[in-house]
Amino acid sequence: MGAAVAGVLGFLLLAAAGGSAGDEAREAAAVRALLARLLGPGRAAAFSVSVERALAAESGLDTYRLSGGGAGARVRVVGSTGVAAAAGLHRYLRDFCGCHVAWSGSQLRLPEPLPAVPEELTEATPNRYRYYQNVCTHSYSFVWWDWARWEKELDWMALNGINLALAWSGQEAIWQQVYLALGLTQSEIDEYFTGPAFLAWGRMGNLHTWGGPLPPSWHLKQLYLQHRILDRMRSFGMTPVLPAFAGHVPKAITRVFPQVNVTQLGSWGHFNCSYSCSFLLAPEDPLFPIIGSLFLRELTKEFGTDHIYGADTFNEMQPPSSEPSYLASATASVYQAMVTVDPDAVWLLQGWLFQHQPQFWGPAQVSAVLGAVPRGRLLVLDLFAESQPVYIRTASFQGQPFIWCMLHNFGGNHGLFGALEAVNRGPAAARLFPNSTMVGTGMAPEGIGQNEVVYALMAELGWRKDPVADLEAWVTGFAARRYGVSHRNTEAAWRLLLRSVYNCSGEACSGHNRSPLVRRPSLKMTTTVWYNRSDVFEAWRLLLTTTPSLTTSPTFRYDLLDVTRQAAQELVSLYYGEARTAYLNKELVPLLRAAGILVYELLPSLDKVLASDSRFLLGSWLEQARTAAVSEAEAHFYEQNSRYQLTLWGPEGNILDYANKQLAGLVADYYTPRWRLFMEMLVESLVRGVPFQQHQFDQNAFQLEQTFVLSTQRYPSQPHGDTVDLAKKLFLRYYPRLVAGSL
Template identity: 90%
Template sequence: MGAAAAAAVLGLLLLGAAGGAAADEAREAAAVRALLVRLLGPGPAAAFSVSVKRALAAESGLDTYRLSGGGAGTRVLVLGSTGVAAAAGLHRYLRDFCGCHVAWSGSQLRLPEPLPAVPQVLTEATPNRYRYYQNVCTHSYSFVWWDWARWERELDWMALNGINLALAWSGQEAIWQRVYLALGLTQSEIDEYFTGPAFLAWGRMGNLHTWGGPLPHSWHLKQLYLQHRILDRMRSFGMIPVLPAFSGHVPKALTRVFPQINITQLGSWGHFNCSYSCSFLLAPEDPLFPIIGSLFLRELIQEFGTNHIYGADTFNEMQPPSSEPSYLASATASVYQAMITVDSDAVWLLQGWLFQHQPQFWGPAQVKAVLEAVPRGRLLVLDLFAESQPVYIQTASFQGQPFIWCMLHNFGGNHGLFGALEAVNRGPAAARLFPNSTMLGTGMAPEGIGQNEVVYALMAELGWRKDPVADLEAWVSSFAARRYGVAHRDTEAAWRLLLRSVYNCSGEACSGHNRSPLVRRPSLQMVTTVWYNRSDVFEAWRLLLTAAPTLASSPTFRYDLLDVTRQAAQELVSLYYVEARSAYLRKELVPLLRAAGVLVYELLPALDKVLASDSRFLLGRWLEQARAAAVSEAEAHLYEQNSRYQLTLWGPEGNILDYANKQLAGLVADYYTPRWRLFMEMLVESLVQGIPFQQHQFDKNAFQLEQTFIFGTQRYPSQPDGDTVDLAKKLFIKYYPRLVAGSLWAD
């Protein structure tokens, strides 16, 4: 079977999965009308007519929308081939005809009166069969504490951005619990196996067990409830939910029930020891493999139904026990066989991260063994980090298996302005034109959301474009005008500066991690170089503040002003750190004290105050969400500790230290600042006593501070305090003249 035929097989399978009856069309149209009411309110929503007709996509077989009508006394007509297509068409109208904007941080929905007419019927078909969303890790870094109200907003955002394929992984531990009990495990053995809520992503991929657990009974009940509502809403839009499947990882306790079971203990992961890592992998030839796989999938489908696409990752960031192609093919085939035993239409969605993450192991023979172990068209690969390190090029379009070009962008849910917009803009079209390309779609696969919204706005738009945006400067200027509801010379200039600096990453710097010294445990070896000119960030900061008198009433503007102020403060931390380190190395005490004093006692407290002025940058809000998911004080304590650990040490010994760093009010004050104060004090002590700086001793002392924060019980405000514009202006007035003067000490 050739590459084009493989893609056709998958397309036919999944078109069938999406359904096509008149009842489905009516349900999807009703779902989009309800979205309209939630988004605009019942009055404005009445000015739109929404309908769904599968026949609209008859020619191409690809999602299509049609816009017409509008103008005085005339309703805007939105027709889609699916609910998702209709929602995407609605979003197109709001964005391009009304100048509106919908984003995580808030929306700008000032509608013109009357609604603008569509000059001539506009019909748009996407070039991508699938527009995928999520990363397995997103469920832990961003979704973990969500209630239905927050999920509903996200599902609306997904529909408006044309997402039609997404993970739906909530509640799976409840299903696994039923399976493990049926296999003879005790409840205590199951409790010992599951991770805590904030670390479930890595339990699901086999990287971790036990850490942060156990999962309370109430957790399972709530997640089952959420999963049913999530799936119902996804399907009502015509989205295809991806359910989990068995990947081969099992609890060690299974060896008590089945002493002859053939399992292999893999190596540790993420600097954890085997108390929490070292997964037990069931041998592909073991008779229990298909039994467990089919038991789980049957129970899952009975509970949730299915759309026939399943996700499983056997070797995510873990080296297989053998590099022999025969073993890798067998392990892969066993996972797939367990799927089709229960669902003959099953398609496996595989994160291609393993090939990118361990290229020294995954040579051509190993990659080929995995990709050819599943019939072509039945494996759909996510080229997860394609904007930076695409795998399809090295694997001849994944050996003919269909794939989705994904933008990963963010690791750990870090704050920090970052993006590779040029690479994102060009990437999907280049992949589509690759020789014998089997690309079937585009995807957004961030580990954490709620940051750098311009990057996701572009990527979502590219899901409906055949060609790249011709002029990114013009595009980003329009983005700013829609975001704030008005075109403004200074904001557009600010965004062009951000485009050419923080959003113009290329090469090895484009990791997606925020490596600012601000959010790292200090040392004398910290990297402070960046791929852009910091002066562009500071000038963008100035321009936004210049626009503040006009735009201060815009919530999205205030969010961006805070975010750029936060970034400017992050840059200043780097500069003062360099001053302090240089003074220390020169053995000059007074300059060291001066730099340390500004950094610890002025800059970081000022940053914490700015962050405290916006609810979206509050540690208290983050922790309150965790506690709100609990039904008892004991559970609330467990969930809060999960949350504090994830933000900081990640594991009990700082195993993945500061990976999921955030810049939140309260976290800056009570976690980052004490660590920086200790570092500066020990540098001064080292200089005064004439002894070398003891990094090892500092790390031990810092670890005590970090644990103090994690085990702390202090409650933090969940409501903002102070005015963002005033606080940003005070920070600017104090530090910007120093930057212009070229001296951090100028008045």
């Protein structure tokens, strides 16, 4: 390791070196409380948990030690931090007890007695950090959460060894204080903030105003949540990342300070300047350090600090100048405002800007940003490294430390997807890169709660020096743990999924679900996928053969529904393909047949299957939003925010269907009416002998979409029907046709 690289890593390791006996006791107590929540107090008593900083004295890297168990003896878990102890506990439950902890549910049938650890097992992570979250996750997944849901997530994070994560709730309340102190009026502040479902893009300067304003109660609840989140994170020994000033300001700042030097940036995401085109304060303006330090001072006074701050000045927005001197000045100003308040500040930067606009960010521009912050004080997230790593073309970010991240999911879409081979190989390759400054691994999905196998692998890689040697064997073990029993057919099904939907490579690996099912229909939609659809259908069949023995497993029922949903998604593509071919060949009868099956059989059947599980209900999604409110007016406002995000995203369908979900109710009342209209217009076009008018369809479809968004119809938040029975019915209706090749 070169001297420069060692210096970078040494600085970042300082945070792990300290810690008092009081910290050790607090972190151990936090993990014991987690254990009691996970297993219940009785079973938790079979474990001994302690935290000893000395365990990582040599390396400074999180380490855990497992021993004991068997013949009535307690299992002893020792960690260098609370997070390390929780990760060690998870390792024992996973590898010794065959248990499984996931978003969709857990399988925690412990053997009696608890298995012994044959030889004392000590494991150290190869990197300083295991990072979690994307700025967008706060809007696509966390936005309506209460403390009970946050507590579950924080437990999941600790068990998966996460020790660095964003903690961005409540920041708008602090910004409101700052803007009021600067002389803005409350109405000007209200006009600036976006609604709750769009705050992520307000925080990165992409949007303002859209979906707002924020009610006063929002600020109070988010402040309360942020305090609880930070307290729990710190009790585990995690490092919370707080927000910092990136340079974006409300337009109203020009009223209070008429001489201020601001630049209006270009529009973003097909929005016009009513909601986009943010104002960026010039780095040399004397107001820049005042606002930046004022915000951070108020923020840290309220929440304390762990010295790492996130800010994104040019996320998906082209800077006003490509001159390296300007870019260096803008970057230095953000950093200087941090260290003015906190001399130990480290800036966490999402490296997405370099990946998203490579034509702008040439070598000189990248160097200007990376060189404007002292080496070791800029921690870069290589956000989409499993698909498009930036560290390779920037010489390991020119000596700045970076975290190899898996982004995986865009918009919180449903759809089986993953690039497990690339994920498996990526961290080790980055670690071995010449003069690598890699200091961690990360999971940075825009939305969570899907494709849990991908996240299980990525979390495990945070503690491995080398890739998993045999992914087929690994996924076989994953299936056995997930359902609590080894079963030949479930394991075969997962191996088929591994070689198909989870084996994405190349340009297809965008992470977006581009299925025609969840897109506004047109004659130009692609139905091409990177895998053999027959593998998905065969996995579906294999899972259904195991239902007699696994119907009591919540994780199995979830997976059966998810694979059934995927099979239906594939069928939509096939029937759409038939309808399009029939239309182009001017064959009315085949068009009517394919259209009838798709609109009147397949989509209603899919909606019924989804309705059998609360995790796939539009009603559950909207109820989260309504429950966050303190009045009926607020509940309606929050629900509309949520409906917009799922569908139109903006007032005119600005980022249409980006955050698509396959939820009961959404399929029935949003996707199906759109498909019905499309097929009706195709038939009418053929009957009348006139060309299909896509523009007219888009206008008519927008009316349907807007009607759905503005509707006040309530949807069930409790499941209805039996997943297994409904999946079987759908299978028996369509699988024989697939086998016969006669859809």
